[in-house]
Amino acid sequence: METRQQGLLDPEPVTEVDEEMVSDVDLNNTLTDEEREEILSELTKLEEDISTLRQVLASKEKHHSELKAKLGITPLIEFKQNFNRSWYDMQTSTAYKKTSETLSTAGQKTSAVFTTLGTAISRKFGDMRNSPSFKSFEEKVECTVSNIKTKVGSQGGGGSFEEVLSSAAHASAQETPSNNMSESSDHERTC
Known part of the structure; x- marks a missing residue:
C-alpha cells in the first residue's frame, strides 16, 4: 500500500486501496x-x-x-x-443613527472652529486698520487720489490721466520717511 501526500485538512495520511479489495466488498449485499x-x-x-x-x-x-x-x-x-x-x-438601524450623530457633532464642531477663526481674522484686520502704519498708508492714498482729482479737474483736458498719475507717483516717491509725519498733517490740511 502506498501513501499519498497529506492534505491540509487530513489529520492522518491517506492510503490507497487496492482494486481487489474494492471488488471484494459489495455494498448492495446489505439490502434485501x-x-x-x-x-x-x-x-x-x-x-x-x-x-x-x-x-x-x-x-x-x-x-x-x-x-x-x-x-x-x-x-x-x-x-x-x-x-x-x-x-x-x-x-x-443603530449604526446609521450613531454615524448620523457623529457627523452632526463633527459638523457643529467644524462650524464653531470656522466661526472662531472668522472672528479672530476680523479682529486682526480691525487691529491692523487701526495701526499707525495703516493709517499713514491710508492717508497717503487719500491725498494721492485727491491730488489726481485736483490736477485732472484743473487742467481741464490739457493733460492725460497717465501724466497726472505719473506726476503724483513722482511726488509721493520724493517724500522721505522723516518728512512723512510732518508732511502728513500738511497733506491733511491740503487734501
Whole structure:
C-alpha cells in the first residue's frame, strides 16, 4: 500500500486501496430485494411529488402575477417599495443613527472652529486698520487720489490721466520717511 501526500485538512495520511479489495466488498449485499424495491418505490413517489409541487408552484406564481397586474403593481413599483423599505430599515438601524450623530457633532464642531477663526481674522484686520502704519498708508492714498482729482479737474483736458498719475507717483516717491509725519498733517490740511 502506498501513501499519498497529506492534505491540509487530513489529520492522518491517506492510503490507497487496492482494486481487489474494492471488488471484494459489495455494498448492495446489505439490502434485501424487498428493501431495495421499497426504496425504489419511495424514490419514485418523491419524484412524482416534486413534479406535482413544481406544477402547483408554477400555477400559483402565474396567479400571483395576474393579481398584481389587476392591481397595477408593476416591477418598477415593487422595486421602489423594496428600496423605500430598505432605506427606512437602514435609517432606523443603530449604526446609521450613531454615524448620523457623529457627523452632526463633527459638523457643529467644524462650524464653531470656522466661526472662531472668522472672528479672530476680523479682529486682526480691525487691529491692523487701526495701526499707525495703516493709517499713514491710508492717508497717503487719500491725498494721492485727491491730488489726481485736483490736477485732472484743473487742467481741464490739457493733460492725460497717465501724466497726472505719473506726476503724483513722482511726488509721493520724493517724500522721505522723516518728512512723512510732518508732511502728513500738511497733506491733511491740503487734501
